[in-house]
Amino acid sequence: MAMRTTPLNTLPTNAAELERCLSNPEWRLFSGCLYKIMIKGGEGADDFVVPFKPNRAQKRFIARLWHRNLILKARQLGFTTLIALLWLDHALFNANQRCGIIAQDREAAEAIFRDKVKFAYENLPEPIRVRFPLARDSATELLFAHNNSSIRVATSMRSGTIHRLHVSEFGKICAQYPLKAKEVITGSIPAVPLNGILVIESTAEGPEGEFFDLSQRAETLHFAGRKETQRDYRFHFYAWWQNPEYTMEPGAVPISVEQHEYFEEVEQTMGCTIDQGQRTWYIATLDADFTGAEEKMWQEYPSTPAEAFQISTKGNYYAKDMVALRKRGGITTVPTLDLPVFTFWDIGNRDGCAIWFIQFLRNEPRVIGYYEGHDEDLRHYARHLQSTGYLFGAHFLPHDADHKRLGDFNKSIKDQLQELMPGQAFMIVPRITDLMAGIQSTRKHMKRAYFDAKGCELGLQRLQGYRKKFSRAENRFIDQPDKANGCSEAADALRQWAQAEELGMVEMLSEDQGYREAPAPDWR
Structure with a gap:
């Protein structure tokens, strides 16, 4: 049945025809006869109000x-x-x-x-x-x-x-x-x-x-x-490339080889074609509206669903390190070996606790898991560790875990954990006076580590989100962690590992417990 028997944007003059059209939601929305909208404008004043056409x-x-x-x-x-x-x-x-x-x-x-x-x-x-x-x-x-x-x-x-x-x-x-x-x-x-x-x-x-x-x-x-x-x-x-209006004359702005490679990667990922006019529009918009800030372009004009949620490297402590980690294949499937597991903790001042699980094979850190909890007591974490079935080498705790706490126990966190897990070794990582020195150590040791993609999924998200505070008064990021987004515990726990590495604490313990080749058989 024909949708329209009257000219575009004109109501039917026949009463029966009008009633038939009004009973059809598709006609009401698609015909341009009923609804008008305001747009940003055209060449004349009347162009600011136009019939709505999807x-x-x-x-x-x-x-x-x-x-x-x-x-x-x-x-x-x-x-x-x-x-x-x-x-x-x-x-x-x-x-x-x-x-x-x-x-x-x-x-x-x-x-x-x-x-x-x-x-x-x-x-x-x-x-x-x-x-x-x-x-x-x-x-x-x-x-x-x-x-x-x-x-x-x-x-x-x-x-x-x-x-x-x-x-x-x-x-x-x-x-x-x-x-x-x-x-x-x-x-x-x-x-x-x-x-x-x-x-x-x-x-x-x-x-x-x-x-x-x-x-x-x-x-x-x-x-x-x-x-x-x-x-x-x-x-x-x-995506932005699905809008036919997002195009301009090719050649209006230069496009680098790397930028063409980016568009080609999007084409492969999304199964689309991004022509030269679209590429020109994208680069011109990136330069003019966002002064070259790619993360803003990703947010406002995403090319892929994943890209929409990419975050700026500005203000993020480990953003570039995470990119490098992914590029070299450092996030992969890391099997659990028949080796001791070492844990590295951060116990938050409020309610959060983060634990990384790491094995060492010939001095190669293999991060097999991450666990965090909130509003739980130490018994919860002791039960979780015992439920893993791992043979633990040692547990590395932050410096304040050695401080005695006033309360029902009047004992330090280390003392309480040793009572909950008798026979386990608990080590205190000395306090570092310069946070950035600890972050630099973490960056250094991440370069040789491998993280299990599934077991460390949440922890890796936390590292990606670990960022600096933004001072609205100074309109800049300051060198203090933003603890409001729940990412600082995971980052601090991983930093305990890096600091322990720097002090030789890990090497000292893992040397005697690490993997050893079986002696060669006597073939004579």
Whole structure:
């Protein structure tokens, strides 16, 4: 059946034809007859207001819309605009529905409501708009009198049922307002029934937080090829190279051999083609908008899902070392050998404890595992070590583990562990006065170490995230660890290993317990 019998952007004049068109959601959204949007502008004033016609990425999303949706995307693809219109359309044409949009802050919420939701409603064709009178018109909500449906924009939605919910820029909410992100996860998302629709959308904000975790799970499910249940998130990724507008005249900026190699690697990874015009646009945008800062380009205009979450090397203690470690194959499958296992600890001042498990084969460090816990006592860690079945060579503890603690035991951590694990050797690594000297030692010894990818997965993530504090007053990173993101314990525990290596403590213990070739048989 034909979708349209009238000219583009013109309402049907025949009453029956109009009713038929209005009953079709696809016509309402795709025809350009109902909804108008504001754009950044063109050559004339009228060009700032245009009929809405979904672009390529928006059409792809509509075709794949699911009950739970997670969008990882490049900037300026219009998803907030699209979903605002989807929700408005649903509220206009369906009774007793509650549609909501959560924004990162009050200012963003007001802007979305004013410039997308209310603007689209007020610019409906007059014969259509009079059908949908308002019962309430506030700064954040439209309640329709004809069917008791509403659309609302806020920073949180906890009470009642939300049949359609869009969480805009959730990555930024997680990075800037972690308590608000928790409220979204525990309060707003459960308000969406299983037969409703939830869309979480954002550019990336680093490899941590609720948005990162949700993205990882959704992406894993997507590539596993398993059919989603109503509780599963469908993964939607939209790269910059999928937008036909992101192109410019080839040759406008120079492109280095290394940059061409980057594009070729993306093509191989994503099975796409990035032409010279697209490459020129990318490099021009990188240089002009982000002053060559690749990590900002990765975040705002990702080429691959993994790239979206790559973090800046600036302010990160081990970022370059982690790159070098991966390039030389230092993160691999490391089998556990019939050798003693040495552990290296950091016991946080608050609630965290981190432990690395390392074997030494001919002076080669083989990091076979990592473990961390929170809000646990020493008995928990003793039980975990005993459950591994390893033959332990020694346990290296930070300097303050030798300090007696006031309390029920009036004993040091070392004393308590020795009572919990009798017969085990516990060593104290002397305190280092210069943190950067310890970090340099860690960098030095990481160059000869091999980490088991599976057993050390969380620990490697912690090393990647170990960063300096950022001083907003001075607008720069300062040489103090940022302990707020939970990465310092793992980094400090690994530093105990490097410091023990520097002092010869490891070599002294592993020499007598290490691997020895069996004596050659007497062949005579």
